[in-house]
Amino acid sequence: MAGSGPSFLTLPERSTKPRSAGLTHVLDKGYSLDRAASVLQAYAGWIDIWKLGWGTAYIEPALAEKVRLLRDHQVKPCTGGTLLEIAWLQGRVDEFFEFATWAGFECVEVSRGSTDLPLAEKHRIIRQARSLGFEVFAEVGSKDPGDLVSAAEWTDELESDLDAGARWLVAEGRESGTVGLYDAGGELREDLLDELVSSRAAGFIVYEAPQRSQQAHLLRRLGSEVNLGNIALDDVMGLETLRRGLRSDTIGLGAALETSVRAH
Structure with a gap:
């Protein structure tokens, strides 16, 4: 038990x-190199994508060192979509x-949420990024x-982005969790989610979910291996406990498994 941790509970597979699947995509709002190093030392195994939000990559004093640190920990560094929109x-x-x-980025985010970037131009940029x-x-x-x-417009755009060469599709929620996928009060737009999960792009979607209640809702609805984005660094361990049914918000994820095990 000392080497890999306890194993006496039945928990959702991770x-x-x-x-x-089950990506955890964190949002770097301009953290110092020391802070990034300390988070990675503790939690790199739970983090897949590290997005330098907005245009922070452009002014990050230790950009080369931070990107190298991320890659050394097998965490993929990603630019923020706003920076590319400004470009x-x-x-x-x-x-x-x-x-x-x-700078050594492995990933780029291509968005059009802050400008009037035409969809055809978005697709051209996706293809250019892939070619590079x-x-x-x-x-x-x-x-x-x-x-x-509308939900139909979202689905159409996601599927066309996939066709243009995108590897992952991000459902907008912002840092606040009060736009895009959510209403002004932070409640998930269920009609939109219904449309997304039934689309052919469903398996490639990363749902931005900065609030704990949003993370828990999506985990209960879509399971422990749903892709979640815009996670704050302070919430990485909290999210992992949610994924594993080790928090009251998602305790049913583990309980359902336990019931199944006992039945057999």
Whole structure:
């Protein structure tokens, strides 16, 4: 037990890295290199993607060191979608990719939630990113709380992003968890979720879920291996306990398994 931890409870199965499901995608809001090192030392096994939010990568003083640290811990560094949108606005997409290559990013997020980037142009950028060897996270949804795009429009865009070459599809929730996938009060838009989980893109979606209640809801609805994004660094262990049914919000995940085991 000392080597790998206790094993006397029956818990939901949890995949190990490199994962193709159950991704934990964290949001770096501008943390110091020391803070990143300490989180990775403790929890790297639970973290798959590390997004440097918004445009923080552009001004991060220790960018090269942070990216190298992430890669050393088998955590994929990713740029924020807003940075690429700004580059597009200024006609500097090629320069953005040169920067991302120089810095050692493995992933880029391609979004259009902050600008009027046309969908066709988004797809062109996805294809360009793929041709340069980047793993693409294509985000769908606006950062404007008043822009309630229909579920059908979301699904159409997600599926077309997948066709353009995106590896993962991100359902917008922002850092606040009050836009996109959620209403202004942080409640999940069930009609939208119903549409997403029944689409052919379902297995590739990363649901931004910064609030614990949102994480728990999605885990209860979609299981312990749902992909969750925009997780705060302080919440990494908390999310892992939710995934494993070790917290009151998701205790049923483990209980259901225990009932099944006893029945057999």
